[in-house]
Amino acid sequence: MLRTSPSSVSAAAAGMANSDRVVLALGGAGTVGSGVVKALLDKGFKVAVISRDSSRLEKLRAFVSPNTKDNLTTIVGNVGSEEGAEQAKQALLKAVGKVTDVVSSLGFSWWQGGPPHTQTLKDLHWVIETLLFSTFVSWKAFFPLVRDDSNCTYTFITGGAGEKLLMPGTGFLTVGAASTLAFCQVLRDEYPEVACKLNQVKINTGVATPERMAPGYLNHLDLGEGVATLVERRNTSHSVFTLNCPADLKTILLERNL
Template identity: 85%
Template sequence: MSNSDRVVLVLGGAGTVGSGVVKALLDKGFKVAVISRDDSRLERLRSFVSPNTKSSLTTVVGNVGSEDGAEQVKQALLKEVGKVTDIVSSLGFSWWQGGPPHTQSLKDLHWVMETLLYSTFVSWKAFFPLVRDSSDCTYTFITGGAGEKLLMPGTGFLTVGAASSLAFCQVLREEYPELPCKLNQVKINAGVGTPERMAPGYLNHLDLGEAVAALVERRKASHTVFTINCPADLKTALLEGSL
C-alpha cells in the first residue's frame, strides 16, 4: 500500500505529542483520523496541520474511555473513513504532581489509572481487531519513562499509572508473539513540547512526530521498544532512521 492508501488512527492526536504525529503523517501523504471528546481541541488541530493536508484529516467527537463509547465511535469512524490500516496510541497526560500518596483519595488514583491505563486498554480492545491480522498494518504505542522512577516528590500517582501502561505494553508483546500486525512501542524518557514551549532537554513534538511517522511508514520492526532519552537520541533516530 502507498501512504495515500493507508488510514492512520491517532489516539490522543489532539494532544501535544499526538498533534506532532498527526502533522508528520499528513505531510507524508497518509490519511489520518483523530478522536476526541472535545471538539474545540479538534478544531485547534485542524488549524495546526499543513493547509494542503486538511482534506486528508478526519476528526470525530467521541469517548474511547469506556467500552460502549469506544465501540460507538469506532462505528462512526468506519462510516467516515471505511477502513483503518494503522494505529498510533498516545493517550493520557504528560504530568501529574498532586502530592504524596497519603494526601490523595481513591478517587484521585482511579482518575489517574483511568486516564493512563483504562483508556489505553479500552481503545486497544476496540480497534486492535481492525489491524491485527495483516502484516501491512501497524499498532504503535507511545509511552513515557515516568513508570520507571519517581520523577520528583508529589508525582507518585504518575509513576503508578505510567508503570501500568508500560506493563500493559509488555503483556501485549508477550501475549501476541506471532502477531502479523507490526506491534511497537516508542518510550520517551524526556519532556515533549511545542516549539514555543521548549525547555532544556525537551523534545520538539514536530521532530518526534517525524520519527514516529517514519516508523509507521516503514513497517519493518515489530515487538520492539524504541527508547528516546534526550534530543540527541531523537536526532539520531531522524538522521539514521533507527526507529
C-alpha cells in the same frame, strides 16, 4: 528485542502507498499526538482523530498544514469506555472505511498532585483511568482492525515516568505510567506472532511545542516526524524505542529503524 526479516522489509516496500493508508491517531489532539498527526499528513497519509473535546479538534485542524486538511477526519467520541470506544469505532469506519495503522498516545502531560497520603481513591482512579484504562479499552476496540495484516501497524507512545521519574508529588503518575508500560510489555509477550507490526516508543523526557521548549525536551514536531517514519517503514515489530534526549530521535528512532 528487534525482529526484522528481509521478507517483512520487502513486503513493506511492496505494500500500500501512504495515500492508501488510514492512520487512527488516539490522543491525536494532544501535544505529542498533534505533532504525529501533522507529520503523518505531511507524508501523505490519511489520518483520523477521535476526541471528546470538539474545540481541541478544531485547534488541531487549524494547526496542520493547510494543504493536508482534506486528509484529516475528526470525530467527537470517548475511547475511555467500552461503549464509547465501540460507538467511536462505528463512526470512524463509517467516515473513513478502513484503518491500516493505529498510533496510541493517550494520557496527560504532567501530574504532581502531592504525596499519596494526601490523595483520595478517586484521584488514583482518575490517573489509572486516563493512562491505563483508556489505553486498554481503545486497544481492545481498534486492534482487531489491524492485527492480522502484516502491512498494518499499532504503535504505542508511552512516558518513561513509570521507571525513570519519581519526585515528591508524582507518586500516582508513576503508578499510572508503570501500569501502561507493563501493559505494553504484556501485549508484546502475549502476542509474539501477530502479523501486525506492534511497537512502542518510550519517552524519558519532556515533550513540548516550539514555544514551550525547555532544555532536553523533545520538540513535538521532531518527535512526530520520527514516529511517522516508524509507521511509514513498517520494518520492525515487538520493538521498544527509548528516547532519553533529542539526539535519540535520530539515532534510535530513525537509524535503528532503517
